[in-house]
Amino acid sequence: MAEHLDISQGDKTDKYSTLYKQIVSLVEGEPDTIARMANIAAMIHATFGFWWTGFYRVVNDMLVLAPFQGPLACTRIAYGRGVCGTAWKECTTIVVPDVEQFPGHIACSSASRSEIVVPIRNKEGLVTGVLDIDSEHLATFDDCDREWLEKIVALLQ
Ligand code: SME
Numbered sequence: 565m566a567e568h569l570d571i572s573q574g575d576k577t578d579k580y581s582t583l584y585k586q587i588v589s590l591v592e593g594e595p596d597t598i599a600r601m602a603n604i605a606a607m608i609h610a611t612f613g614f615w616w617t618g619f620y621r622v623v624n625d626m627l628v629l630a631p632f633q634g635p636l637a638c639t640r641i642a643y644g645r646g647v648c649g650t651a652w653k654e655c656t657t658i659v660v661p662d663v664e665q666f667p668g669h670i671a672c673s674s675a676s677r678s679e680i681v682v683p684i685r686n687k688e689g690l691v692t693g694v695l696d697i698d699s700e701h702l703a704t705f706d707d708c709d710r711e712w713l714e715k716i717v718a719l720l721q
Pocket of ligand 1: 616637638641645646647648649668669670671672673676679696698
């Protein structure tokens with residue numbers, strides 16, 4: 565059984581390029597952040613077939629579950645906890661090739677093997693939420709995902 569998601573770098577770039585254009589045209593007509601998150605999660609998920617694709621929003625001192633696609637997930641994550649809370653605290657994208665090697669990883673699903681978390685920043689640079697994507701394969705995410713997903717998340721500013 566293949567441990568890695570079988571997709572070439574060229575295919576991945578092409579898919580993200582098309583996806584990005586679709587997302588830009590979609591969000592242009594909709595100013596509401598939750599509505600934008602809902603369709604962005606659906607489009608990323610449908611394009612790549614990831615295990616779980618979704619958002620958490622900063623509400624007071626917690627990350628709270630927001631629109632997502634995939635199995636049910638934990639609803640609240642504290643600042644600095646898990647991959648999501650760490651990406652919030654460090655205000656940077658975190659790529660985890662093997663979740664078992666990330667101390668404090670929160671296992672919402674035992675099927676998740678690798679993960680990427682991208683913080684959403686407002687115009688003042690404060691983190692207002694995160695995009696979290698889980699894969700049931702090891703080492704699914706790389707710099708190509710990081711670059712495109714950061715571009716996509718910037719549309720939520
Ligand atoms: N694994 C994440 C928790 C969120 S679920 O994967 C959807 C984490 O460690 O922060």
